[in-house]
Amino acid sequence: MSEAKTLEYTADYVVVGAGASCLAFVDTLINESAATVIIVDNRHKPGGHWVDAYSFVTLHQPSFFYGVNSKELSQGKIDHCGLNQGLNELATGAEVQAYFDNVMREILLPSGRVRYFPMCEYVGEGRVKHLISGEEFRVHYTRKLVDSTYYKTAIPATHTPQFARDASLTMVPPNALPQILNQHTHGFSHFTLLGGGKTAIDTCLWLLQHQVNPDNITWYMPRDAWFIDRKNTQPTSAFFNDTIGAQARQMEAIAASDSITDLFLKLESAEVLLRLDPEVLPQMFHGATISRLELEQIRRVKNIVRKGRIIKLGADEIVFTQGTETSAANSLYIDCTASAITNLKIEPVFQDDIIKIQMVRAYQPTFSASFIAHLELCYDNNDKKNQLSKVVPLPNTLEDWVEMTYRNMMNQFFWSKEPGLKAWMLKQRLDGFSQLVNNVRFYQLDKLKILNRMRKAAKPAIIKLKAYREGITLSSQQ
Numbered sequence: 001m002s003e004a005k006t007l008e009y010t011a012d013y014v015v016v017g018a019g020a021s022c023l024a025f026v027d028t029l030i031n032e033s034a035a036t037v038i039i040v041d042n043r044h045k046p047g048g049h050w051v052d053a054y055s056f057v058t059l060h061q062p063s064f065f066y067g068v069n070s071k072e073l074s075q076g077k078i079d080h081c082g083l084n085q086g087l088n089e090l091a092t093g094a095e096v097q098a099y100f101d102n103v104m105r106e107i108l109l110p111s112g113r114v115r116y117f118p119m120c121e122y123v124g125e126g127r128v129k130h131l132i133s134g135e136e137f138r139v140h141y142t143r144k145l146v147d148s149t150y151y152k153t154a155i156p157a158t159h160t161p162q163f164a165r166d167a168s169l170t171m172v173p174p175n176a177l178p179q180i181l182n183q184h185t186h187g188f189s190h191f192t193l194l195g196g197g198k199t200a201i202d203t204c205l206w207l208l209q210h211q212v213n214p215d216n217i218t219w220y221m222p223r224d225a226w227f228i229d230r231k232n233t234q235p236t237s238a239f240f241n242d243t244i245g246a247q248a249r250q251m252e253a254i255a256a257s258d259s260i261t262d263l264f265l266k267l268e269s270a271e272v273l274l275r276l277d278p279e280v281l282p283q284m285f286h287g288a289t290i291s292r293l294e295l296e297q298i299r300r301v302k303n304i305v306r307k308g309r310i311i312k313l314g315a316d317e318i319v320f321t322q323g324t325e326t327s328a329a330n331s332l333y334i335d336c337t338a339s340a341i342t343n344l345k346i347e348p349v350f351q352d353d354i355i356k357i358q359m360v361r362a363y364q365p366t367f368s369a370s371f372i373a374h375l376e377l378c379y380d381n382n383d384k385k386n387q388l389s390k391v392v393p394l395p396n397t398l399e400d401w402v403e404m405t406y407r408n409m410m411n412q413f414f415w416s417k418e419p420g421l422k423a424w425m426l427k428q429r430l431d432g433f434s435q436l437v438n439n440v441r442f443y444q445l446d447k448l449k450i451l452n453r454m455r456k457a458a459k460p461a462i463i464k465l466k467a468y469r470e471g472i473t474l475s476s477q478q
């Protein structure tokens, strides 16, 4: 009897991962070319980490410039209630999931040029394993293999905590809170948040919103972070003074600073960045974006333990890298320690016949992926493509912020020298900011004044960032 033949599939591009980066890349690829694509993803639905997100997650930046280029995510609304009130709407996790599902079902698959293999692990060398049947098949590309999994986004629901825990303590990811706490019998009178990032902030806000007394919350904060004021990320014209004004203020702050610490203090005075506690100087920057109303709320929590990273959650004692604490009786421990992005290394985006999707504009993963697809189609050689897609590293430390901002500004400068790219960006939904600047008219003197301030401060800011870069070690180089 002959052995069953391994199935083989071929397309111009094979993309590993079906998260936001993949979908933004493929959307641009199929809209700007006749390419065919195979997408392989180990989750059961498109959307990557959003598929397993906690139910109360939202985008932390406006929906306006998130998703894929050819389909709106935003409904063009300003929030009138809640802690984002007065600002452009933020899609909820459920909306983001539904959106990515629609992108697959209504745009990519109906194109007839995309094949999607969910529940399938790419194991390398063209081999793919179906996670339910265990059967293997092969995928081949005639042009490129695209790795959209490079950042290895981790979330509490799926990661393994990096500390030991006594089995007598109850620890859950934020996903479990609504189900556990809607039982009369849950028995928890205290809540302990583990982690200092955006997930911990969201969870804190959720507890406060659901009538938990702030005195019944303890927050284990390994490092304090600087936050971006969400008001400064609004891509609509009513917010020009906030958004583009913040860019001008940022450049002026950089130019006027005399050390990295001084720079961050100046960014705070210029209302570009926020922090939880005015008495504690943050040493971390992960790009978390919050509104001032959210900041006001989280400041109600006063039991903040700053003793470094957790080593062990013991039955009687919590051990940190810099001290210990007594375990809280009847506390529910909520694990918010997953680092959204676990791979901080950077590599060239275009490598022979492989594309490694990474960020080429700070905080904008979907714009970056769409931009990379456009470069792939419009330029012939990898050297030129890499010149135009210098990776903007993901920040962890304050020094990383310097590198990120420097590279971001340099990319913007090089793109502005390419007329084709400039024209392309102006038509992209995902690039709200170029349009905001381009729409300024000669009679809008206030706006022109802001643009002039920005232009004037750009060169001194770049010189200052260059000077800071010379003396620093970056997380991405470790």
Ligand SMILES: Cc1cc2nc3c(=O)[nH]c(=O)nc-3n(C[C@H](O)[C@H](O)[C@H](O)COP(=O)(O)OP(=O)(O)OC[C@H]3O[C@@H](n4cnc5c(N)ncnc54)[C@H](O)[C@@H]3O)c2cc1C
Pocket: 016, 017, 018, 019, 020, 021, 022, 040, 041, 042, 043, 047, 048, 049, 050, 053, 057, 058, 059, 060, 061, 062, 066, 120, 121, 122, 123, 148, 149, 151, 152, 153, 155, 340, 363, 364, 365, 366
């Ligand atoms: C809570 C939260 C809120 C956020 N809010 C915003 C925001 O407001 N704005 C913003 O711009 N960004 C935001 N981000 C950043 C966010 O990470 C990106 O927007 C984006 O969703 C990342 O998508 P990705 O495709 O790069 O990665 P992922 O979502 O991780 O997708 C990669 C996919 O590849 C799969 N995969 C990995 N290895 C393999 C393999 N070998 N075979 C098959 N499949 C594989 C993974 O399972 C996953 O499905 C947020 C992130 C988090 C965690």
